[in-house]
Amino acid sequence: MKKKMISFASLGIVCATFFLSCESNNQAAEEQLDAALETPAKIISNAKAATLFNNDQQTRLSQIGKANTRFEDKAIHFDLATLESYIKRLETLATSRNLPITGASFVFGADANGKRTVFLMPSTRNADLDYQESFTIENGQFLTFKHVDPSLKPQNNSQNDENLVLSPNGYVSFNESVVMFNNYQAQYIQPFAKKVTKDYYTKAVWYSLDELKGYIHYLKRKSHKHNLAITGIDVFFGAYNNDPSLELKSNAQTVFLAASTQQQTIVNVTGKSLQSLTQEDLFAKNDENVNESLAYNMGQLSPPPPRG
Template sequence: MKKRMLTFASLGMVCATFFLSCESNNQAEEEQLQTALETPAKIISNAQAAKLFQNDQQTRLEQIGKKNTRFEDKAIHFDLTTLENYINRLETLATSKNIPITGASFVFGADKNGQRTVFLMPSTRNAELDYQESFTIENGQFLTFKHVDPSLQPQNSSQNDENLILWPNGFISFNEATVLFNNYQTQYIQPFAKKVTKDYYTKAVWYSLEEFKQYISFLQKKSMQYNLAITGVDVFFGVYDNDASLELKSNAQTVFLAASTNKQTIVNTAKKSLQILTQDEFLLKADAEESNESLTFNEGQLSPPPPHYCYDENGRRYICPD
């Protein structure tokens, strides 16, 4: 009798262990699935971010006489809470003023010293030109900020009364943004255009409001999970490979985003610093770190779009009339 009881007890222990094992496996699979669902689709690997960063140095800065740009001057810092509040403000504005805000664009600029920068502007889709067009509101007037133009004209009167253009140093007016935009054209696009002829030159990178929210939420969760103390987002200029398979993105300027903690850029949950990785065998080290969760974000929509082309009877290409 004791043997039978012992057998049943043993069987019970086996069954319990089996079910616990099953439950543990299911839980692990669910956690993996949940992690995958919470990871934004536009998270890129460290190696991809590394390549974008190096391409920018080699194919842009070195080509236009800005080879010695310091790393500190390449990181454009946005406070994480400020960025989150800005996106929430745009959502509120879309509802209160019935404006079909589709997202926000990092618009390229350069300051008076020639240092590159970006500023954020809300965007709405321009159906006629088929691209995401930035805008702001001043004195109750809706003002478009056309990336398709080579330069923009300042307004007769411009004041920052709606706080819709976010620069790393605070909110700026339409005219202040125009100066930055025009500086980028003269100091970065025109010198490069003399060396490389392209159908279009990127002047902004667009993300939907939902993509912004997902990335901010992702960084906040990873910050708590891995004790990273992420306080901001650093924006870096990058350039895609000169690869025909990339089509319109081939050799195109873009930006990628990375987490920032205490004003140090980190690219993954192992707290690897972007600056350290760039100092020695960046690509090799980036490839070796793929097992760690990446915190870098890219694949935004480039703006302005390339021109629409038509062809004459001899097959010669020309820009289609509006």
């Protein structure tokens, strides 16, 4: 009798172990599938984020006499909740006014002291020029923000009555954004253009609304899973390698996005900071694991090169 009881008990242990093993394997498979479905396509590795950051320092800032720019002045911070509210605003506007809003562009700017910044504007596709053109609405007037122009003219009367241009410090008017745009042209594009001749110089980077929402969802999910306390997104200027295979993106200015806590910019789920990553001599050159990365890139550069 005791032998039978022991046999049944042993069988129970074996079965329990088997089912626990199956459950563990299924859970691992589900988590892997979930990660594959939830990871945005434009997430980039830590190595690529660091390369973009360092390229900007070497091929842009160092070339135009701004090599001593502090790391703190390179992080352009947007609050996560504010970004979510902004995207909802654009979606509501698209529906209520039947506007073909395709996404939002991070438009390049600089303040009066020469510090670089970006501001967000809704965009719609310009079919004639074949690019995503930013716009805003003021005093009931639809105002385009043409990145193809070397500089823009302010309006006679500009007021922030629709809240469609989002800067790191809050919503700004058309004229305020024009000043920042023209400052960037004068302080960053013109000095660089004297050294490097290109068909065009990037002045904005575009993402669809779904891409931005997907990235925010991804960060919130990773923040909850890994207890990261992500509160915002930091935008950094970057530059692509001078590689002919990149075609139009070769040696082009861009921006990339990274997760932000209240203390620092982090680039992966272990809480690795971008600053520490870029200060290392050999920064994770073989790190191509995007599933643990929190950096985002590969937006559409604007304006396009002129047509021949």
